[in-house]
Ligand SMILES: CC1=C(O)/C(=C\N=C2/C=C(C(=O)O)C[C@@H](O)[C@@H]2O)C(COP(=O)(O)O)=CN1
């Protein structure tokens with residue numbers, strides 16, 4: 139995850155609001171990702187459906203949608219009412235609840251690779267635990283990851299895209315130098331590199347971990363046969379295949395990427411859509427894989443893990459997913475319409491946008507006319523221009539757009555018109 143604050147100026151009124159924030163919240167945000175790319179991120183006041191309202195009362199159509207959890211739009215009543223009711227009757231007791239059962243059964247019903255699971259508070263937590271479980275199951279420590287794939291900010295998974303050989307480097311100041319001692323990394327869709335790693339390290343690998351559709355460096359679908367290659371090599375070497383479906387889970391299909399591509403991993407990590415915007419994650423797999431936790435021999439904990447409000451959010455979100463047989467057909471059609479309209483907007487402005495999409499998750503990036511490569515500074519200027527015209531997407535082109543059932547075709551037309559106007563203005 140790269141990106142530095144550029145010199146692109148945010149609207150002054152918003153900047154004033156942000157400067158006040160920054161006085162008491164380090165960096166003005168509680169996640170670095172929110173402050174990347176512009177001098178001051180938009181300061182929001184509220185959100186509903188496909189729209190956010192900023193501190194000045196401006197309403198914007200949102201294509202970032204909180205980075206993906208809100209597949210039914212912000213403040214979806216079917217989810218929020220359910221959670222609100224739970225808050226009114228005690229949402230955190232530290233005891234098991236029938237809602238845990240209801241939520242877990244829905245995940246197991248919808249996700250092909252999950253028979254049993256544990257809930258957690260965040261994707262980072264769930265990934266830490268899934269990787270630790272893979273190490274416990276195999277007695278091995280080495281994990282193979284892929285460049286650009288984001289698996290949260292834990293000590294052994296937060297890493298650079300660039301490698302020394304197959305070794306990524308710790309990404310953040312303060313990380314221990316040995317943090318990557320048990321982590322290898324190759325390029326996404328690089329079958330030859332995967333074969334080479336298995337040739338050299340196959341017997342040492344505890345797991346191969348990937349976003350089955352890369353969605354944190356723009357959207358990059360798996361090459362035909364690539365997931366099958368990972369499945370076959372892990373199975374034959376005794377390593378576990380771990381799918382980080384934090385973004386793709388319940389997003390690209392009802393059963394996530396594993397259902398869409400027909401490749402079932404040994405462990406699956408889920409979050410975002412699963413909780414409909416409430417902080418909850420899960421990791422799971424076949425009962426055999428979860429046995430060390432079922433027998434309380436392996437360790438996983440968390441005061442807030444599986445709290446009753448989060449379970450209510452999962453139960454409501456997934457019951458709604460299950461109840462809508464045409465949901466993913468509708469989202470695919472909306473995504474295809476959006477992709478076509480974005481290309482039309484670029485053509486109208488005689489500019490080129492790199493558009494890559496799987497279902498309702500789509501990356502849109504301004505490219506340089508000279509090189510054809512993504513132009514991060516130009517993209518930031520485009521983002522600020524669109525924001526000023528009532529359309530929000532993230533200023534960093536790595537961050538994809540997330541569409542929802544709350545986005546109408548008229549919203550997509552407005553986004554396309556604003557893009558065309560803004561592209562004409564941005565040099
Ligand atoms: C594929 C994937 C993710 O996309 C992911 C989190 N994604 C994001 C985190 C953001 C943030 O911390 O503000 C915003 C986005 O950069 C990104 O979607 C995580 C970590 O989840 P969490 O942020 O809940 O700890 C794991 N796997």
Ligand SMILES: Cc1ncc(COP(=O)(O)O)c(C=O)c1O
Pocket residue numbers: 439440441442
């Ligand atoms: C002192 C202390 N630190 C950290 C933790 C871990 O917090 P969490 O369970 O939210 O991960 C706990 C949880 O009980 C705790 O008591």
